[in-house]
Amino acid sequence: MMFRKADFKDMDDRFRANLISSLSGFKSANLVGTQDDAGNTNVAIVSSVFHLGANPALIGMIMRPHTVRRDTFENILSAGEYTINHVNHDIWQKAHQTSARYPETVSEFSEVSLTPQWLDGIKAPFVAESRLKYALALRSCQTLEINGVELVIGEVTHLELDESAVTETGYLDIEALGSVAISGLDSYHVTQRLGRLSYAKPGIEPRLLTF
């Protein structure tokens, strides 16, 4: 079946939000940890995290500070540091619940029973229950003119993960860590590997890689 641009306009807001947010395919499920100047901690689920470059190690993230999640965005700007923690299948429901609009001074950590974890010198909490987590230093923040969302870019400064996930080639087996994927606004998925494929070259069939 076919939808056209004019059809999107006529849709109910919630229907359109569900439909359009499904188009970009599977998304990563992350908990972003921050702290404000007064020491209040905040943790929020974010599905708009993406790879920007490996050297330097840069991660992008889209935020809608003018609608929801203002605390997280303001803490990032103010502290200049934040953490990203993979959501795994043991904490997916708690992770989802962080999206409720709690008052500014209430920590989602205690509300949803997740544990803040600190590393010396970093002004943002990790999520202890996550098995792959990293701290970032804020490198840039810009408002995208086209619709007013914020593009936040950070550089990875510290990476902590289960050693079992690190393969010989540097590939991290995030499936083995139980990291989940999101589709649409509210659907959570575990994964099953089809395979890893060798670097593609013209005229040569890619072969399955072992770890």
Added chain:
Amino acid sequence: MMFRKADFKDMDDRFRANLISSLSGFKSANLVGTQDDAGNTNVAIVSSVFHLGANPALIGMIMRPHTVRRDTFENILSAGEYTINHVNHDIWQKAHQTSARYPETVSEFSEVSLTPQWLDGIKAPFVAESRLKYALALRSCQTLEINGVELVIGEVTHLELDESAVTETGYLDIEALGSVAISGLDSYHVTQRLGRLSYAKPGIEPRLLTF
């Protein structure tokens, strides 16, 4: 185990690329269809597609035109239109093979045995084998100063998908369509739903949604 920023610098390039590209979690697997002024078609796998907003329906995509995939990027700029097609478990190996560096005048469609599909008035081919695909009009393109990658933003103008995937609420069941997720540079995954959760509110446990 822990890696620090200084450790990333000392890593072998390929090891670092594998490691850092795993951090952002599961990514969507997409084939981007384009056409040049002379009518040559191009199709390329892209894992950096992300949701930017529902109204208007905006999709972002990161491209590295100064290293690889220059054809796709230039075709988008020149035609002002492109398609994004979900990769599913029937075509994941063909999709991967599109990343080989074929000469400019060679169409990846014929090289990897995918079928271009045309819609009247759109100057870019869809991938017939994909079960969820959409055409976009280029809305903005900017170079991110921090590392020189391009942020390409398009607005969805036409959406074609299997009717079976559309639920009552607008959520699209992309798992049922066989859409795959990517981790790192080369690992492909199918998914298994843990559940959909209701809109989170303070003090109320999210409940599982049915379709």
